[in-house]
Amino acid sequence: MASHADGRRMDLSDLVRRRKEELGLSFRALAAACVDPQQKELGPLWGRTTLDTLSQGGKVKPPLLHEIxxxxHGLQLPLGLVQEAVGSQFHGIDTVWSEEGDVRALVEGYREMSPEDQAEVRAFIEARRTAGRG
Structure with missing residues (x-):
């Protein structure tokens, strides 16, 4: 949830850097593993240089769904986790979960909201969650 010196969000960059280290992969090995499981015939969809640039907080194009x-797949992480990082870094969209973790809302600029506005969003999510049970 870090930000770049110029205010850009770094969620995906941080995730890539952290997970690459956890897996003990080189950028070359990570790039080779980045194959869309639904379109394997396309081969690796990320280049070593792009992954390196991304992990260092450099500017890259927002990835498309097949690239995500x-x-x-390459990071060996759930798709939703990577999608959340993409949404935050490239679109300023934060995922806010209910207390039970079974309902989520995508909220633009949630982190920049006042604590009071954040509390209202969380209350709304909880209200929707409990309404869905009835």
């Missing part, structure tokens, strides 16, 4: 699937 490939990255999730």
């Amino acid at each position: 699937r490939a990255l999730a």
Whole structure:
């Protein structure tokens, strides 16, 4: 949930850097593993240089869905986790979960909201969650 010096969000960059280290992969090995499981015939969809640039907080194009699937596969992470990081870094969209973790809302600029506004969003999510049970 870090930000770049110029205020850009770094969620995906941080995730890639951290997970690459956890897996003990080189950028070359990570790039080779970034294959979309639904379109294997396309081969690796991420280049070593792009992954390196991304992990260092450099500017890259927002990835498309098949590229996100490939990255999730390469990082050995759930697709939703990588999608959340993409949404935050490239679109300023935060995922806010209910207390039970069974309902989520995508909220633009949630982190920049006042604590009071954040509490209202969380209350709304909880109200929707409990309404869905009835």
